Amino acid sequence: MSDRHTILAWAERGAIADVRAALDVAGVLPAARDWRAFLDRLLLWSGAVALAAAVVFFIAHNWNDLGRFAKFGLVELLLLAAVLGYWRMGPDRAAGNASLLVASILLGALLALFGQTYQTGADSWELFANWAALMAPWVLIGRFAGLWMLWIAVADVAIMSYFRVFPGPLGIAFGDEGQIWTLFAFNTAALVAWELAARRVAWLDERWAPRLLAIASGTAITLLMLQTIFSWRETSGAAVIAYPAWLACAYAAYRLLTRDLLVLAGGCLSVIVVVTAFLTKHLLESRGEAGGFLFIAMAVIAMAAASGWWLKRAARETQT
Amino acid sequence: MSPSSVRALWSKLASAGLTVGDMPEAEEAHTPWYVRVMLGIAGLIAAGFLLGFVGAGFAFVMESKAASFAVGLVLITAAYAVFRTGPRTDFTSMFALAVSFAGQGLVIFSVFLMSDGMPWATIAAMEAVLAVAMPNFIHRAVSAYAAGLCFAYACAVSGVNIVAAGVVAAAVAFVWTKERRSPRTRSCFAIASAKARSSSRPTPSFSRKAPPGATRERATASFASRRMASCC
Numbered sequence: 138m139s140d141r142h143t144i145l146a147w148a149e150r151g152a153i154a155d156v157r158a159a160l161d162v163a164g165v166l167p168a169a170r171d172w173r174a175f176l177d178r179l180l181l182w183s184g185a186v187a188l189a190a191a192v193v194f195f196i197a198h199n200w201n202d203l204g205r206f207a208k209f210g211l212v213e214l215l216l217l218a219a220v221l222g223y224w225r226m227g228p229d230r231a232a233g234n235a236s237l238l239v240a241s242i243l244l245g246a247l248l249a250l251f252g253q254t255y256q257t258g259a260d261s262w263e264l265f266a267n268w269a270a271l272m273a274p275w276v277l278i279g280r281f282a283g284l285w286m287l288w289i290a291v292a293d294v295a296i297m298s299y300f301r302v303f304p305g306p307l308g309i310a311f312g313d314e315g316q317i318w319t320l321f322a323f324n325t326a327a328l329v330a331w332e333l334a335a336r337r338v339a340w341l342d343e344r345w346a347p348r349l350l351a352i353a354s355g356t357a358i359t360l361l362m363l364q365t366i367f368s369w370r371e372t373s374g375a376a377v378i379a380y381p382a383w384l385a386c387a388y389a390a391y392r393l394l395t396r397d398l399l400v401l402a403g404g405c406l407s408v409i410v411v412v413t414a415f416l417t418k419h420l421l422e423s424r425g426e427a428g429g430f431l432f433i434a435m436a437v438i439a440m441a442a443a444s445g446w447w448l449k450r451a452a453r454e455t456q457t
Numbered sequence: 458m459s460p461s462s463v464r465a466l467w468s469k470l471a472s473a474g475l476t477v478g479d480m481p482e483a484e485e486a487h488t489p490w491y492v493r494v495m496l497g498i499a500g501l502i503a504a505g506f507l508l509g510f511v512g513a514g515f516a517f518v519m520e521s522k523a524a525s526f527a528v529g530l531v532l533i534t535a536a537y538a539v540f541r542t543g544p545r546t547d548f549t550s551m552f553a554l555a556v557s558f559a560g561q562g563l564v565i566f567s568v569f570l571m572s573d574g575m576p577w578a579t580i581a582a583m584e585a586v587l588a589v590a591m592p593n594f595i596h597r598a599v600s601a602y603a604a605g606l607c608f609a610y611a612c613a614v615s616g617v618n619i620v621a622a623g624v625v626a627a628a629v630a631f632v633w634t635k636e637r638r639s640p641r642t643r644s645c646f647a648i649a650s651a652k653a654r655s656s657s658r659p660t661p662s663f664s665r666k667a668p669p670g671a672t673r674e675r676a677t678a679s680f681a682s683r684r685m686a687s688c689c
Contacts, residue, residue: 140466142487147467150481159475163466402495409499413506427514434506438555441499442547448492 141165178231185235189242196250205254212250216243234281241272241287262298265291282343289327289350296320314364314372321357325383328354332390344397351387351400358383359407366414384408396455398448405444413437488594497595500551504558511563518563526567532560533587540592554596561587577614581607 140163148156160166167175192215196208203211222236245268252259269291276288300316328350335341361376387404391397416436420429467480511518511528518524536557543549564583569576584604588597605628609621 143463143466144470146487147476147481152477152479152481153470154475154477158473159470162470162473162475398489399491402489402491406495406498409502413502421509427510430506430510430513434503434510434555437499437503437506438551439548441496441503442551444499445488445492445496445547445551448495449488452487452489452492 139165181231181235185239186242189239189246192243193246193249196246208250208254209247212243212247216240216247219243228278228280234279234283237275237279237281238284238287241275241284244268244272245291260298260302262295262302265295265298269295280340282341282346285331285341286346286349289324292323293320293353296323314361317357317361317364318375321354321361321379324350324353324357344399348397348399351391351397352403355383355387355400355403355407359410362411363414366411366418380411392451396451398452398455401451402444402448405440405448409437409440409444412440493595493598496551496554497599500554500558500595500599503551503555504562507555507559508562511559519566522567522570525563526571529560529563529565529567532556532563536560537591540596550593554593557587557591557596558599575611575615577607577611581605581611 141160144153144156144159144163144165147153148159153159192212196203196211200208219236219240223233223240226233226236228234228237245264248264248268248271251257252264269288272288272291276284279285296319297316300313300319304313304315328347331341331347331350335347358376358380361372362380365372365374365376384404384407387400391400391404413433413436416433420433464480467476470476515528518528536553539549539553539556543553561583565580568579568583572579581604584600584607588600588604591597591600605625608625609618612618612621
């Protein structure tokens with residue numbers, strides 16, 4: 138609980154005479170300096186992303202009115218400007234990182250423009266794979282968590298597009314199971330690598346990125362488990378072993394080794410969804426009786442209440 | 458926050474003369490936002506099954522607009538009663554949350570069937586009332602979000618979608634100013650009086666004699682005048 142929450146909780150119980158002055162004394166109200174820093178960051182990042190997106194939309198909207206050279210010239214010029222911006226400002230300033238992010242997005246726009254102009258016949262997965270490959274050197278030198286997350290997202294899209302074109306023997310047998318397994322493996326590997334690297338590398342130590350990776354990995358394994366529950370005969374059934382193993386690893390990593398309640402809350406939600414799916418399959422599929430619905434609703438409420446109690450207890454341990 | 462840092466915060470405020478009485482005992486830990494999101498999603502899932510229960514067991518409720526509206530209102534009222542008077546356990550709050558969501562589902566269903574005019578505006582109004590009335594944080598958050606969303610839809614349908622963002626932003630700002638639970642009118646009065654007497658300062662004798670309310674008003678006024686000075 139922050140100072141701000143503590144003071145507001147005291148005020149609700151009538152222990153604070155002047156809440157505004159108390160917040161001021163505790164130094165939790167943002168000063169003009171804080172607002173300026175916040176607006177600076179907000180405008181920098183939203184401006185950078187909006188600029189990169191605007192280039193793509195500008196070209197798409199004026200596709201027939203712009204010549205081939207004008208289109209390539211525009212994207213390449215901006216790409217060059219973004220790279221020069223990074224070179225001038227360096228990796229230690231936020232503006233430098235934003236320049237490199239814009240350059241990386243524009244690189245994807247340039248590859249798409251190339252494929253669209255010359256109709257290379259390449260599949261969409263090749264575009265994303267090439268984008269990820271060409272971006273990799275910048276990601277490596279950038280020392281910037283946001284750029285790594287962009288790279289992982291592009292690689293995720295490449296994996297998804299690849300399986301749409303080449304379902305492979307697994308895909309023919311098990312539908313899109315192979316695709317989700319690959320996404321699960323990739324994001325889990327990225328999560329493990331991130332958590333291990335963050336212990337040594339200071340700039341990787343930002344919680345939002347591994348949390349997003351944990352959500353991606355958890356969503357994938359939950360989907361696989363749901364597939365196994367609802368169409369048992371058409372799936373490999375490996376999720377029955379992998380899902381409990383994933384839960385156990387998440388518990389060990391985020392409850393015992395370190396504390397990250399967000400991942401634990403996600404794990405609780407995943408368990409609730411999986412148990413609900415299991416009960417729905419076995420209680421409601423053959424006959425949708427009212428008693429079955431009521432039982433499942435009560436089970437969900439009980440599971441959620443137990444999860445809330447457990448997570449709050451863990452939160453209290455973290456605070457003391 | 459550790460207990461020692463809480464005590465340090467209290468003594469800092471006490472030395473500034475801003476505290477009343479002793480430091481309150483620590484209440485239960487502040488619930489992080491993602492735990493609340495998790496509980497909210499679970500509440501929606503449970504509400505879906507409760508609606509399934511009503512549909513499978515009491516089919517006549519779903520078949521009649523008036524019956525689904527009435528049962529929906531009864532469920533919402535029951536949830537309110539549980540929030541207000543029931544035991545404050547995790548299970549009862551989750552139960553009331555799911556019952557209220559199911560009740561809202563029934564009311565929304567019947568509103569869509571009954572009104573051919575402005576269903577989104579009606580739902581937005583209902584959710585806004587629930588956001589204020591329901592004594593539960595997750596319920597308030599979900600209802601406030603639903604009210605904003607439905608209001609935006611209502612505006613889009615009526616062709617005035619340009620209004621939606623401004624009105625919702627103004628509502629958020631209004632609620633934000635209420636965060637400290639200090640009466641809005643009093644602070645407005647304090648700011649106005651501070652403007653009128655911007656150079657005057659509260660004398661120590663006045664502060665000693667004045668009732669607590671006046672002292673508080675004075676403090677707000679002096680804060681407001683400082684703010685204005687810094688703005689100018």
